[in-house]
Amino acid sequence: MSQQITDVRHMAQAIGLARRGLCTTAPNPRVGCVIAQGERVVARGFHRRAGQAHAEVEALRAAREPVRGATAYVTLEPCSHHGRTPPCADALIDAGVARVVSASLDPNPLVAGSGLERLRAAGIAVESGILEREAVALNPGFFKRMRTGMPWVRVKLAMSLDGRTAMADGSSKWITADAARADVQRLRAQSCAIVTGVGTVLHDDPRLDVRIATEDDVTPGRQPLRVVVDSQLRMPPSARVIGGAGDTLLATAARDVARERALADAGVTLLHLPAPDGRVDLRALLAHLAVAQCNEVLVEAGATLAGAALRAGLVDELIIYMAPTLMGSAARPLLDLPFASMDEKLGLQISDITAVGSDWRITASVGGG
DSSP states (O other), X not given: OOHHHHHHHHHHHHHHHHXXXXXXXXXXXXXXXXXXXXXXXXXXXXXXXXXXXXXXXXXXXXXXXXXXXXXXXXXXXXXXXXXXXXXHHHHHHHHTXXXXXXXXXXXXXXXXXXXXXXXXXXXXXXXXXXXXXHHHHTOHHHHHHXXXXXXXXXXXXXXXXXXXXXXXXXXXXXXXXXXXXXXHHHHHHTOSEEEEEHHHHHHHOOOOOOOOOOOTTTSOSSOOEEEEEOTTOOOOTTOTTSSTTSOEEEEESOOOHHHHHHHHHTTEEEEXXXXXXXXXXXXHHHHHHHHTTOOEEEXXXXXXXXXXXXXXXXXXXXXXXXXXXXXXXXSEESSOOXXXXXXXXXXXXXXXXXXXXXXXEEEEEETOO
16 A cells, blocks of 8 residues: 555544544644554544643553554644643654654644644654645634634524525524434534524523533533623523523623623623624624634524624625425525625535435535635
């Protein structure tokens, strides 16, 4: 077997390992590691939770035989700085590996090539770029936050076959079936924050928490931060989105001492972010979440807030669950997008269409059409 084929095979396995941390590593990236002597794998590991050992150290601990002279395949450049754990580059050097192959460089300015340089300086052969696109796709929020100071934003929507999200009276339970709603739980679990609008809170009173099976590779290490966009401080302190296992942040453009005190007493953190139009500044809100180390943000909101985020150019990806039903022309539309001409249409690039039970999940990136 050629070296290139061997490298791809081992890196693909490392990417599969990294995927097991999909819901648990934030704010750290998901990383997997395979250590091999030629074609034979001698150790595997992945980063499980922030604050715990990184993938390389996990693999070294799990080694079934000495790794001196082996090749380590890592989905992200080994770190070179002291954080909550020591540098992984040093652990590989001390273990005596002869070669390190990373799928991608680390966009974190604290690393950004210095991990590979440290390995080279120690006489270890270094390569990068094997299955890079697949590895980067595991961590869209981490890469975007490190490069731009903004999180990766997904908007989750549920609609009928004719593109409707609720009847004229606002009733919408349930458009999709159980399998699609369980799939949304997995979206929540891999998100650092869930953003909704006060209209959704007042009408549906959701909890916006993660309720999911307890497999180690699915259960989140924490509940996502629940964020309510409430320009006029209309959310009642009794709302179900407050309390429970997760924290609640309310972004507002208004000032009202009595309401602010009542919400704060209920456990809400308030953030005053007025835009010139009197609404909440959504860009400033997302920048705040990035500073708070939110990699991936899930927007679960009505047509108004979801449409506003899309028009402002803040959305990276749409996840649309489509049910095989028709709700009629009087029902509410998917998004509030008051376009006046074809020139304003928004292009999408569909990357995946998957059956989820009796419904369909459409994944589309924004700006690709």
